[in-house]
Amino acid sequence: MNIVDFRITRFQFARDRVIGDSQVRADDVHLATLELIGERGETGLGFVQSLFHPLPAEAEIERVFREEVWPKLQGRKVEAVAHAVRRPRGGNIRKLTLPFEEALQHAVWDLFAKSVKLPLWxxxxxxxxxxxxxxxxxxxxxxxxxxxxxxxxxxxxxxxxxxxxxxxxxxxxxxxxxxxxxxxxxxxxxxxxxxxxxxxxxxxxxxxxxxxxxxxxxxxxxxxxxxxxxxxxxxxxxxxxxxxxxxxxxxxxxxxxxxxxxxxxxxxxxxxxxxxxxxxxxxxxxxxxxxxxxxxxxxxxxxxxxxxxxxxxxxxxxxxxxxxxxxxxxxxxxxxxGSNQPGHGLVISELARRTWRRPDVLARAELGHVPPQQRLQHVG
Missing domain, CATH: 3.20.20.120 (Enolase-like C-terminal domain)
Structure with missing residues (x-):
C-alpha cells in the first residue's frame, strides 16, 4: 500500500491529576495525532507527545513534518518503510525538530497491518x-x-x-x-x-x-x-x-x-x-x-x-x-x-477531535479540564 497523504491534529488539555517522579512533573497534556493515509483511504494512527512543553501551533507542526519527514514517505510502500534498515551517519545522527519518531512507527505499522488485514500483534x-x-x-x-x-x-x-x-x-x-x-x-x-x-x-x-x-x-x-x-x-x-x-x-x-x-x-x-x-x-x-x-x-x-x-x-x-x-x-x-481489529486497533474519536483539538497554543488558564477518569479498566 502506498502512502499518499497525512493529517495532523493538535490537542492540549489539563490533566485530571499531576503525574511525575523524583525528577519531573507534568500537569498538562501536549499532544498531536499523526495519521498516514494510504491509497485506498485507510489511515495509520500515531501519537506525537511532548511531556513538559506545549507543541507549536498545528500549522507549524505540519510545516515541520512536511519539510523533514514527508519527502521520505510520500508515495512509498508502507511495508518497505516498516522494514527499512539504515545506518545513520555523521550529521544524520540527530533527532527530528519535533518528536515524530515514535508516532511514525505507530502510524507506519498500523497502516501496514491494515493493508494485510491483520491485528498488529x-x-x-x-x-x-x-x-x-x-x-x-x-x-x-x-x-x-x-x-x-x-x-x-x-x-x-x-x-x-x-x-x-x-x-x-x-x-x-x-x-x-x-x-x-x-x-x-x-x-x-x-x-x-x-x-x-x-x-x-x-x-x-x-x-x-x-x-x-x-x-x-x-x-x-x-x-x-x-x-x-x-x-x-x-x-x-x-x-x-x-x-x-x-x-x-x-x-x-x-x-x-x-x-x-x-x-x-x-x-x-x-x-x-x-x-x-x-x-x-x-x-x-x-x-x-x-x-x-x-x-x-x-x-x-x-x-x-x-x-x-x-x-x-x-x-x-x-x-x-x-x-x-x-x-x-x-x-x-x-x-x-490486544485488539482484534486490523492494525493496532486505536482509532481517533471524531468527538474528541471536535472537542479537544487546539490548533493554536493556549495559555494554561485557557485549557479545558478533561473529567476525572470514571473507570480504571475497560471491557472491549
Missing part, C-alpha cells in the same frame, strides 16, 4: 492474546490521600501488581508510601519501586535492604541509578537478594544492546517504538533475557509485548487518554488484551 508474530498488566501510579507528587485512593481503586479493579515512585530526598517518605500501599492492596500483591535514577549504587543497596528489613518484599527496582552505570547495576544485583533490577528505559537501542551484553539487569525495559522494540526484543530472546513493557501511549505497546516471548508485564498508568479514541484496549482482572 498478529502481524508481529504473537501467538497469545493477553498479558499481565501492573498498576503504575506516576504518583510522586500526589498527596497521601490521593495516593491511597488511586491504588485502592486499582486493586478493586483486579490489578495484582503495583509500582510506586521512590527516590524522595527524605528516604523515610519512601518507606511511608510503601506502608500506605500495603494498607490498600491485596496481601499477595507484587510490589515494584521506580527511583528514576535518583540514587547512587551504595545508596540504592542500603535503601533496598532497609525496605526489605521493614517487611516490604520488592519484586523489582526500576532505574535505581544512572542508566550507564553498569558496574553499579551489577553491585545492586549481587547484594539485594531476591529484588530484580529493571533497567534500560533511558537507553537507545545501542545502549540497550550493551546493557544486555553486560548482563547487569534482570529485566530490560522497553517502550513504544515498534521497530526498535522488536529488534532489541529479538536480540533479548536470543540471549534468553526477560523484557518488561514500560509506558506507551494508550498502552499501544501491548502489541509488541504479546509478540515477544520475554515480556511478562505491561505498564498501565491511569493517564486518562481513553476519551481520545473510539475503543481503548480491554483491561480486565489485571490483564490487557
Amino acid at each position: 498478529e502481524l508481529l508474530g504473537a501467538e497469545r492474546r493477553d498479558v499481565q498488566a501492573y498498576a503504575s501510579g506516576l504518583d510522586f507528587h500526589l498527596s497521601d490521600d490521593e495516593f491511597q485512593k488511586l491504588f485502592a481503586q486499582a486493586d478493586a479493579q483486579g490489578f495484582k501488581a503495583f509500582k510506586i515512585k521512590v527516590g524522595h530526598p527524605d528516604f523515610e517518605r519512601d518507606l511511608h508510601r510503601l506502608a500506605l500501599l500495603k494498607k490498600v492492596v491485596r496481601k499477595d500483591a507484587l510490589i515494584m519501586v521506580d527511583a528514576n535514577e535518583a540514587w547512587l549504587p551504595k545508596q540504592a543497596i542500603r535503601n533496598l535492604l532497609t525496605m526489605q528489613k521493614a517487611g516490604h518484599d520488592i519484586y523489582w527496582v526500576e532505574d535505581p541509578i544512572l542508566r550507564d552505570d553498569f558496574a553499579g547495576l551489577k553491585l545492586i544485583q549481587d547484594q539485594c537478594g531476591p529484588t530484580l533490577v529493571n533497567a534500560g528505559e533511558y537507553l537507545d537501542v545501542s545502549g540497550k544492546r550493551k546493557l544486555l551484553e553486560a548482563r547487569v539487569s534482570d529485566l530490560l525495559n522497553v517502550h513504544g517504538h515498534v521497530t526498535d522494540v522488536m529488534r532489541i526484543g529479538w536480540l533479548a530472546a536470543d540471549m534468553g533475557a526477560r523484557i518488561t513493557m514500560g509506558n506507551t501511549f494508550l498502552e499501544l505497546g501491548v502489541n509488541m509485548a504479546l509478540a515477544l516471548p520475554g515480556v511478562e508485564w505491561v505498564e498501565y498508568s491511569f493517564q486518562n487518554f481513553e476519551h481520545l479514541v473510539e475503543q481503548p484496549y480491554e483491561i480486565r482482572d489485571g490483564r490487557i488484551w
Whole structure:
C-alpha cells in the first residue's frame, strides 16, 4: 500500500491529576495525532507527545513534518518503510525538530497491518492474546490521600501488581508510601519501586535492604541509578537478594544492546517504538533475557509485548487518554488484551477531535479540564 497523504491534529488539555517522579512533573497534556493515509483511504494512527512543553501551533507542526519527514514517505510502500534498515551517519545522527519518531512507527505499522488485514500483534508474530498488566501510579507528587485512593481503586479493579515512585530526598517518605500501599492492596500483591535514577549504587543497596528489613518484599527496582552505570547495576544485583533490577528505559537501542551484553539487569525495559522494540526484543530472546513493557501511549505497546516471548508485564498508568479514541484496549482482572481489529486497533474519536483539538497554543488558564477518569479498566 502506498502512502499518499497525512493529517495532523493538535490537542492540549489539563490533566485530571499531576503525574511525575523524583525528577519531573507534568500537569498538562501536549499532544498531536499523526495519521498516514494510504491509497485506498485507510489511515495509520500515531501519537506525537511532548511531556513538559506545549507543541507549536498545528500549522507549524505540519510545516515541520512536511519539510523533514514527508519527502521520505510520500508515495512509498508502507511495508518497505516498516522494514527499512539504515545506518545513520555523521550529521544524520540527530533527532527530528519535533518528536515524530515514535508516532511514525505507530502510524507506519498500523497502516501496514491494515493493508494485510491483520491485528498488529498478529502481524508481529504473537501467538497469545493477553498479558499481565501492573498498576503504575506516576504518583510522586500526589498527596497521601490521593495516593491511597488511586491504588485502592486499582486493586478493586483486579490489578495484582503495583509500582510506586521512590527516590524522595527524605528516604523515610519512601518507606511511608510503601506502608500506605500495603494498607490498600491485596496481601499477595507484587510490589515494584521506580527511583528514576535518583540514587547512587551504595545508596540504592542500603535503601533496598532497609525496605526489605521493614517487611516490604520488592519484586523489582526500576532505574535505581544512572542508566550507564553498569558496574553499579551489577553491585545492586549481587547484594539485594531476591529484588530484580529493571533497567534500560533511558537507553537507545545501542545502549540497550550493551546493557544486555553486560548482563547487569534482570529485566530490560522497553517502550513504544515498534521497530526498535522488536529488534532489541529479538536480540533479548536470543540471549534468553526477560523484557518488561514500560509506558506507551494508550498502552499501544501491548502489541509488541504479546509478540515477544520475554515480556511478562505491561505498564498501565491511569493517564486518562481513553476519551481520545473510539475503543481503548480491554483491561480486565489485571490483564490487557490486544485488539482484534486490523492494525493496532486505536482509532481517533471524531468527538474528541471536535472537542479537544487546539490548533493554536493556549495559555494554561485557557485549557479545558478533561473529567476525572470514571473507570480504571475497560471491557472491549
